[in-house]
Amino acid sequence: MRAVRVDRSSVDHDGAVARLRRSYAAVPPGQPVRLAKRTSNLFRPRNAPRAPGLDVSGLTGVLSVDPASRTADVQGMCTYENLVDATLPHGLMPLVVPQLRTITLGGAVTGLGIESTSFRNGLPHESVTELDVLTGAGEIVTARPDGPHADLFAAFPNSLGSLGYATRLRIELQPVRRFVALRNVRFRRLAELTDAVAQIAATRSYAGTPVDAMDGVMFSPGEAYLVLGTFTDDAPAASDYTGREIYYRSLRRRTHDTLTTHDYLWRWDTDWFWCSAAFGAQHPVLRRIWPARWRRSDVYHRIVRLEHRHGVAARIDRWRGQPARERVVQDVEIPLERTAEFLRWFAGTVQMTPVWLCPLRLREPTGPGSARGWPLYPLRPGQDYVNIGFWGSVPITGGAADGDVNREIERAVSEAGGHKSLYSDAYYDRDSFDRLYGGAAWRAARDRYDPEGRLTGLYEKAVARA
Numbered sequence: 001m002r003a004v005r006v007d008r009s010s011v012d013h014d015g016a017v018a019r020l021r022r023s024y025a026a027v028p029p030g031q032p033v034r035l036a037k038r039t040s041n042l043f044r045p046r047n048a049p050r051a052p053g054l055d056v057s058g059l060t061g062v063l064s065v066d067p068a069s070r071t072a073d074v075q076g077m078c079t080y081e082n083l084v085d086a087t088l089p090h091g092l093m094p095l096v097v098p099q100l101r102t103i104t105l106g107g108a109v110t111g112l113g114i115e116s117t118s119f120r121n122g123l124p125h126e127s128v129t130e131l132d133v134l135t136g137a138g139e140i141v142t143a144r145p146d147g148p149h150a151d152l153f154a155a156f157p158n159s160l161g162s163l164g165y166a167t168r169l170r171i172e173l174q175p176v177r178r179f180v181a182l183r184n185v186r187f188r189r190l191a192e193l194t195d196a197v198a199q200i201a202a203t204r205s206y207a208g209t210p211v212d213a214m215d216g217v218m219f220s221p222g223e224a225y226l227v228l229g230t231f232t233d234d235a236p237a238a239s240d241y242t243g244r245e246i247y248y249r250s251l252r253r254r255t256h257d258t259l260t261t262h263d264y265l266w267r268w269d270t271d272w273f274w275c276s277a278a279f280g281a282q283h284p285v286l287r288r289i290w291p292a293r294w295r296r297s298d299v300y301h302r303i304v305r306l307e308h309r310h311g312v313a314a315r316i317d318r319w320r321g322q323p324a325r326e327r328v329v330q331d332v333e334i335p336l337e338r339t340a341e342f343l344r345w346f347a348g349t350v351q352m353t354p355v356w357l358c359p360l361r362l363r364e365p366t367g368p369g370s371a372r373g374w375p376l377y378p379l380r381p382g383q384d385y386v387n388i389g390f391w392g393s394v395p396i397t398g399g400a401a402d403g404d405v406n407r408e409i410e411r412a413v414s415e416a417g418g419h420k421s422l423y424s425d426a427y428y429d430r431d432s433f434d435r436l437y438g439g440a441a442w443r444a445a446r447d448r449y450d451p452e453g454r455l456t457g458l459y460e461k462a463v464a465r466a
Helices: 013-026 080-090 105-111 150-155 190-203 247-253 261-265 275-279 284-289 297-310 312-319 336-349 404-415 430-436 439-449 458-462
Strands: 062-066 071-075 092-094 128-134 140-143 165-175 179-187 213-220 223-232 256-260 325-335 355-360 385-395
Touching: 013 128, 013 165, 062 080, 071 080, 071 105, 080 092, 080 105, 080 261, 105 165, 128 150, 140 150, 150 439, 179 190, 179 261, 190 213, 190 223, 190 336, 190 355, 213 247, 213 336, 223 247, 256 261, 275 297, 275 385, 325 336, 325 404, 336 355, 336 385, 336 404, 430 439, 430 458
Parallel strands: none
Antiparallel strands: 062 071, 071 165, 092 165, 128 140, 128 165, 179 223, 179 256, 213 223, 213 355, 325 385, 355 385
């Protein structure tokens, strides 16, 4: 492995990698190799028993930030919260910063991530220029777009740890300014919204003003918003949505807004988009006594995990005579020209609102790693997509079974020529899964880098919940 110049004054990267390799060697043969990681942003419960895990406790830091080359060397388990704290003092940020603070860089690359700069910069893995991976064979290899491990570099995104775990990643950074000026543009017709997305994606501007970031929210087919952000140093005042004010509600009240760049990056984290309402965190009385340091996505996620384990809410619903509920937690990518149609179908069939809208296009060829094929999540270069995120539950009624709504969503996504992320429940049969998620490319990489099958397979992780 080629030596990498890093600042080890505060992070003992070599020692952390050595501990990781020792923990791999300690996993008994025949036992699955997993991370010994206490937190997760996944919504896929695991049925398999836990075996001794990989020690990644020393792989949580930023090794270096190079303002001249606009790159950073980052350990695989570093959260975006810590990564942003290291880059913003240099006037830089990752090309794409997923919306939740505790998503890790390695997790966003192997499990995909997205945010409002994705219409310009694609997905997080497209900013990676090289990465060190602990493979299923227990080796550390350095994968780059070209060279002896280019196959692993291409297959790693969306492999969900089934091909190995990133210990170090070198990523590109982009310059930012102190503030983000926002325009909240309402659309009463979804076709007009998608037309605007196409125009902005092509020109990177709207009504004569540059657009650096773009996402949106649909409250109903007749009330949807695009939030258009422009980096700026000129702001008379900035809003604060970390206290009593709730960000998503502001879209209906304000046509213009300003946030510090730091607060803009975490604008969705404070209330987990709008999902904090399920815990009472948006009630005015409870919000006053709910400590601000606990109004963040990882706290809400821990509450959800406790509910999954103990089923308190489900028991209360049964006591009240309410039907059981199916969890519908998904992010799907739909081609832009089919987005309005899909949203109308979703609003009429699934009837969950609000939903998040995040336009996406794979990066244009500007450097290493850009505009190349990613076989395990094969989006089409040059195609505009909209990521549609919806997170909640629906009642199971009328003889329906748990999973029926999710299967219907999967069918509709496939019919629209889209894809869905695999961080939550999936119900595909193996043939359909292999067709949609690069089964042949995954098997070729697995046979080379994990010939004994020590790591859990991609289908087993995503569908079988192993």
